[in-house]
Amino acid sequence: xxxxxxxxxxxxxxxxxxxxxxxxxxxxxxxxxxxxxxxxxxxxxxxxxxxxxxxxxxxxxxxxxxxxxxxxxxxxxxxxxxxxxxxxxxxxxxxxxxxxxxxxxxxxxxxxxxxx
Amino acid sequence: xxxxxxxxxxxxxxxxxxxxxxxxxxxxxxxxxxxxxxxxxxxxxxxxxxxxxxxxxxxxxxxxxxxxxxxxxxxxxxxxxxxxxxxxxxxxxxxxxxxxxxxxxxxxxxxx
Numbered sequence: 508x509x510x511x512x513x514x515x516x517x518x519x520x521x522x523x524x525x526x527x528x529x530x531x532x533x534x535x536x537x538x539x540x541x542x543x544x545x546x547x548x549x550x551x552x553x554x555x556x557x558x559x560x561x562x563x564x565x566x567x568x569x570x571x572x573x574x575x576x577x578x579x580x581x582x583x584x585x586x587x588x589x590x591x592x593x594x595x596x597x598x599x600x601x602x603x604x605x606x607x608x609x610x611x612x613x614x615x616x617x618x619x620x621x622x623x
Numbered sequence: 624x625x626x627x628x629x630x631x632x633x634x635x636x637x638x639x640x641x642x643x644x645x646x647x648x649x650x651x652x653x654x655x656x657x658x659x660x661x662x663x664x665x666x667x668x669x670x671x672x673x674x675x676x677x678x679x680x681x682x683x684x685x686x687x688x689x690x691x692x693x694x695x696x697x698x699x700x701x702x703x704x705x706x707x708x709x710x711x712x713x714x715x716x717x718x719x720x721x722x723x724x725x726x727x728x729x730x731x732x733x734x735x
Binding site: 550551555612614 | 654665667668711723724
């Protein structure tokens, strides 16, 4: 596709539900990042993939958060037993280059999660 | 954790005026990037400045970098209502980082 695509754009979950957020990066992009953005804040790093390898998951806030990119393209961020503090916009970004000095990141529009 | 801190947090100006936003960061870096985010949208890359550069221009944007002070500034000249957005600086820790770390952003409002 022309850009990074994320789905769903909006998700409302009841506390305790599991959710899965999908990211379809730009074709051929090696690096894929997930960020969490609370209202009025900057994006906070969650995790980084280089192809199918998850090289950095230091930003995942708890073991309820899990991400995968099994074939090195589409990625899924899964949140188990959602809690109200998980309410945020989840942004996916991809880059042609490997992590570290990735240069420009291309972002999707984000998935807004609201946990009731 | 956030690497960069933008200043001011919010800025309101009239069309045609210049807007200056500042960013401070904490670690050694290889480059610094600025991004823009319209309300409810994803981030869009504006400009990248390398650590060995002091100033860079792109259209109405001018970015400076002072590695000795660990700071950068973004100047938008002759602002337009369409420039209304949040602006973020972002860096990668040259020693240990793998991912861009963003500041909290400056919210710019340009009124016509």
